[in-house]
Amino acid sequence: MSNVTSEIKKAKSAALVLATLDTETKNKALKAMADALDDNRKKILEANAKDVSNAEQMAKKGDLSDSLVKRLKVNDEKITGMIDGIKDVIKLDDPVGETMSSVKLDDDLILYQIKCPIGMLGVIFESRPDVVPQILSLCLKSGNAVAFKGGSEAKHSNKVLFDVLTEAAAEAAVPKEAFVLMESREDISEILKMDGDIDLLIPRGSYEFVKYIQNNTKIPVLGHSAGICHIYVDDEADVDLALAVTLDSKIQYPAVCNAVETLLVNWDIAEEFLPRMVKLFIENGVEVRSDKRAKRLIPKDPKVIDATDEDWDAEYNDLIISIAIVEDIEEAIDFINKHGSHHTDAIITGNKEKQAEFVRSVDSADVFINASTRFADGFRYGKGAEVGISTNKIHSRGPVGMEGLMIYKYVLVGNGQVVKDYVGKNAKKYIHKKLDKEFSL
Template sequence: MTIIEQIKAAKAATVELGTLNRMQKDRALIAMANALDDNRGAIIDANRMDLKNAEESNLPQAMYKRLVVDNAKIDEMVRGVMSVVALPDPVGEVMDVTELDDDLTLYQIRCPIGMLGVVFESRPDVVPQVMSLCLKSGNCVAFKGGSEAANTIGALFRILSEAAESAGTPKGAFVLLESREDVSAILALDEYIDLLIPRGSNSFVRYIQDNTRIPVLGHSSGICTIYVDKEFDETKALEVIVDSKIQYPAACNAVENIIFDRGTNPAFVSKAIAALRSKNVEVRGDKRIRAIVPDAIPAKESKWDGTLKVDGVVVDPDTHHTAAIRRAVADVVPEGQSDWDEEYNDLIVSVGMVDDLDDAIAFINRHGSHHTDAIITTNKANAAKFAAKVDSADVFVNASTRFADGFRFGKGAEVGISTNRIHARGPVGMEGLMIYKYVLIGDGQVVKDYVGKSARPFKHTHPDKEYPLR
């Protein structure tokens, strides 16, 4: 079968997959988890081939780290699939009931989106995460992974799809696209694919967004910031800062910028930087940080003071992203090339100082990617202001940015982290793979009775009523 024929077949299978009951789906998920556990050797052997190729081709270190699959990673995959088993079945959930009139009731019912396309780089564990969530939510899915992980992805896909089919899921519900040309093919299939989920680098996600008419769910970068308020617990601050950077530096929820309030004790700033350096983190500091820690690497940063005049008029760069403004700052630091705007995915962090909480919020909303940002504070009012005004999918108080994860959020797994402002935001679990339909159950009612001078009134009440069509 050609790729288009496989996608068409999977699209056709959405009806059958979307109507499997919970017992059938959970049985398939358990079979998938067991298959991962039973085929560790085959998965690790395939991964060794990818790692060897990656070393020979000098794959960037951040991508190499995401590529590695070992027994610990397989343990995580198994736990992730089994955690989806424990989740309730979202298909058919009654979201709302509206009684329009006697014996005329409208039900809002949760249902699968349908056919998904997931395009990703480096991360083989995307396959079990996404396949398990799609199966439980009744969605079919086509995968296109990066060539650097082709062997591992192929092994995982074969093991998981065969296990699912052996437990009764429709054949062809899951598709693996393997050639480079398949990326272009999948982007053009807006007639069959209902939602695209890209996972990878900033440039990769933007390429997907710019080259398809299919709706895209995802984020283009993970530039996460921690702000250390002037009132904070030093012990907690050190723990959160270090964990956010070093627990897994290649992750999109690892911290890239740390900003201190100018009222912070310089001794603590030095202590925090020393703690990071003890974990082999390269620290890049602005002028105020280098006044405290002189040997910090100078951060590339804009010298713009926040006020710009364009054609003699003072403008706000946060809300007026014009070509004139870009020209005005171009001689300082090219747009997007400040260290504050860099997603390192490595043991590197930019450290700066801001005047106050308002300055921190403005900094994050200007330089961040609306992914995950945190405040370290003991001041409840400051925490509340930060949570309300930081425009990010995840806003944390006194907690590591690394908590931004579907599994840790209790979603079983995640298909990705979205910085979109519609449909789904933050770590996206099954709720982001669902949509709804309206089912109206009547008893012969017609609209003509509800219009005109003697129109029958609607009740529009919301009774606690069971959905009768189960």
């Protein structure tokens, strides 16, 4: 058994202990973790400086992207952000043991459905070291064990953060073995094979990275690969509102998955809306890729080029937008369901029936009405802390908070009931009355 395999098996056992910790113990440990970050600022910054200096050298040679180096950097403000993040998790309700439903099956025979941790999680992430405190605090509060594998470019930062945090937690009676930091590249292929031990994998990184994980493991993966988001501007849209929302959806942070990539415009509003929209795009440095019909309505400009078929399935993550004209809302919905990535799609219209149709028919995790696609985010949704965004269609969808780390167990409390009394002639009948009763013994 490799080192990592045996550490993860130990963590899985420790997960059973973690699942039974009371809220007070967990919050004390979280407080200790926040304090430890504050006490170890210097150590963290020193370790991060090593990573950043190595990464900058690699970036100079072209082996690393500048944006990756940027994401890698930790400063005092970012450490304060990590501390605040942990404090937010302290404030979240403890989900473990929460009663989800209760049903009276018969006299003195009550069935409870109660929340419990999923168990053993694996988190594989690229350069951002702030994933460590974020996920570690969510896992601790939700009673899940977790194994981390970060990018090698962040290895010093991850190691010092992991050590500082888990040592602080251990002093507050949290089993240290529940948390594992993997450091070698080979460990990834190792953990992808551990479908008997790891209950859920959470990859955080680029499209290609997440896709690679999804394609190479039997473990359920919580995540999203592509983020091809649409805005449909209906003929009953408020034009100024449509301009502002579309511009924000594209330029507020174009590198991320919830930025809009394709704009669909109703034929009947295109003449009024499109020239103004494209002018705004050009002023803000956005390249426009237009279909033939839209092109007729757009002033000629070097920033406006013809769209090809590939553009309708492209995630630019950049200051580029594709534009197509559609006849009506039905064509827009079909287009989105066909070309989208079921992430976030918005309609701009004042017509409530069309809003409802869009909500019913668009098969995406986040369906927005008259608001920027950029709102699709755990922090903005009020989840306190985000595990990730999921385009899965089972378990969790959209921005995922701590609730995505929970499952339930059924607890049946009886006093000797046997099934044979409920079958055959003279069978006792089940009552099946929904109760509003918290689990208690």
